[in-house]
Amino acid sequence: MRSSGTPKRILVAGAAGFGGAITCALVHRHPGLELAAATARSDAGARLDEVYPHHRVPVVLEELDLDRHADGIDAAVVAYPHGASAPVVAGLRERGVPVVDFSADFRLRDLQTYERWYVPHVAPQLLEEAVYGLPELYRDELRGAGLIANPGCFPTAALLALAPVARAGLVADVVIDAKTGVSGAGRGASWRTHFSRVDENVDAYGIDGHRHLPEIQQELGVLGATAPVTFIPHLLPLDQGELVSCYVTTSRPVTQADVDELFATAYDAEPFVEVVATSPGVRDVRDTNYARLTARADERTGKVLVFCAIDNVYKGAASQAVQNLNLALGLPETAGLR
Known part of the structure; x- marks a missing residue:
């Protein structure tokens, strides 16, 4: 040094x-x-x-x-x-x-x-x-x-989305629906990332178990959430960008005010996390180190819905x-x- x-x-x-x-x-x-x-x-x-x-x-x-x-x-x-x-x-x-x-x-x-x-x-x-x-x-x-x-790109987005509710002991079950661009597969060419297959197409992959799942489970466990995690990624015809949509079955009823307080406490002082009112998109964070989040309490289903956008090759x-x-x-x- x-x-x-x-x-x-x-x-x-x-x-x-x-x-x-x-x-x-x-x-x-x-x-x-x-x-x-x-x-x-x-x-x-x-x-x-x-x-x-x-x-x-x-x-x-x-x-x-x-x-x-x-x-x-x-x-x-x-x-x-x-x-x-x-x-x-x-x-x-x-x-x-x-x-x-x-x-x-x-x-x-x-x-x-x-x-x-x-x-x-x-x-x-x-x-x-x-x-x-x-x-x-x-x-x-x-x-x-x-x-x-x-961290991996999917765990980065998923953990930022779920950390506030995990710390609060609210996660009884969670489904993580993730979507990413082809750059997440790396520079090496393959049939899955070939232009002719990716263009005008969306498909799920890793449905029998994606390697980022144990990483997500490990860190949620550290935060106190040991409930089942369903994680399914999807490949989009994008160069870069990632959006995770997390559907949390809560352990107790929560209101929107509860959710707002949890996310404000977690991220108001964070330099690279933005909590916003409208659903984030991957263009909002392209070529940046920012994670952009929206969290909603769904009164109809009793779930908490959290959406997080990052650039998979930058913040990810x-x-x-x-x-x-x-x-x-x-x-x-x-x-x-x-």
């Missing part, structure tokens, strides 16, 4: 993916950070502003060399898929580098749960150290953290990672994000 008056030098590993590239752009323009290096597994040697011209980050993507790239940096963002991320994170932590990890490798606290949904874990010794990177829930723990598990990935970097490195939490 260098003196507090100089920009913090950041390595972004996995900079050729959607989230990694946006992270590079945010770091590059950040008043308190410096992009020390950007690495990529498949595009090494290419310029990032040629791979993604619209981000305008004039750096050459390099092949990751931990001994070289970990030297003289203040923190790293690892934007690798699950399984591939853990050994890189472990190597960085062995060298004393604070890390924000995009993958699911350190989000789930229970090793058996992780391995049931993902792959055998190669660095389980780091699970206890990892802090779940949702600042609205874990701000104090994130300050100075050495390893931050950046890259800009949330920078928010976490700010907290971990002692910078103003909103720096570089407004």
